[in-house]
Amino acid sequence: GxxxxxxxxxxxxxxGTSVKIECRSLDFQATxxxxxxxxxxxxLMLMATSNEGSKATYEQxxxxxxxLINHASLTLSTLTxxxxxxxxxxxxxxxxxxGRDSPLHFGNGTRLTVx
Amino acid sequence: xxxxxxxxxxxxxxxxAIASLNCTYSDRGSQxxxxxxxxxxxxxxxIMFIYSxxxxxxxxxxxxxxxxxxxxxxxxxxxQPSDSATxxxxxxxxxxxxxxxxxxxSVKP
Numbered sequence: 001g002x003x004x005x006x007x008x009x010x011x012x013x014x015x016g017t018s019v020k021i022e023c024r025s026l027d028f029q030a031t032x033x034x035x036x037x038x039x040x041x042x043x044l045m046l047m048a049t050s051n052e053g054s055k056a057t058y059e060q061x062x063x064x065x066x067x068l069i070n071h072a073s074l075t076l077s078t079l080t081x082x083x084x085x086x087x088x089x090x091x092x093x094x095x096x097x098x099g100r101d102s103p104l105h106f107g108n109g110t111r112l113t114v115x
Numbered sequence: 116x117x118x119x120x121x122x123x124x125x126x127x128x129x130x131x132a133i134a135s136l137n138c139t140y141s142d143r144g145s146q147x148x149x150x151x152x153x154x155x156x157x158x159x160x161x162i163m164f165i166y167s168x169x170x171x172x173x174x175x176x177x178x179x180x181x182x183x184x185x186x187x188x189x190x191x192x193x194x195q196p197s198d199s200a201t202x203x204x205x206x207x208x209x210x211x212x213x214x215x216x217x218x219x220x221s222v223k224p
Contacts, residue, residue, distance in 0.1 A: 109158040
């Protein structure tokens with residue numbers, strides 16, 4: 001089945017620093033990737049839709065200048081959390097699909113802890 | 116009204132029983148429906164997807180869809196302790212996958 005690789009799986013950083021998370025589709029091309037965030041005991045909340053070769057589409061309430069998304073190729077999207085703060089600590093998960101109505105496949109997630 | 120609603124549970128069933136998980140959605144135009152399983156601390160993994168009204172079976176899992184009632188369910192037969200997890204219902208709406216809050220299932224040995 002479709003494989004989505006996400007790296008790193010866990011990162012601890014100091015407040016004010018930036019963290020980059022990579023998401024790769026390993027065996028299919030993904031024109032669209034999605035970034036979700038999940039706080040403990042809560043569901044997945046869509047942050048943004050990453051489109052290859054164009055600007056990402058952000059959900060309401062998500063700061064585009066804080067969460068920078070780059071989708072430079074059909075197999076790679078990156079999310080950079082800039083000037084991270086403790087409230088940004090969360091589980092970030094990327095996902096991708098091969099076609100419009102195809103199921104989403106998720107990366108293994110990145111556990112971000114900002115101290 | 117939330118776009119996708121699930122009973123958060125926890126739902127507790129004995130080993131070997133049938134677990135029934137329910138989900139309702141608000142957008143009548145939705146066409147694709149998915150069930151994901153998420154173990155604590157892990158990312159979701161796809162269990163089943165269903166596009167047409169009726170039942171779809173895959174091993175111990177059966178997804179049921181009723182578009183008129185805007186209702187989708189997941190049945191797990193012969194529940195095992197390893198099925199204990201949070202089950203997420205997701206609905207494809209406007210090019211995005213919208214998730215319910217998840218139902219926590221506990222299967223007791």
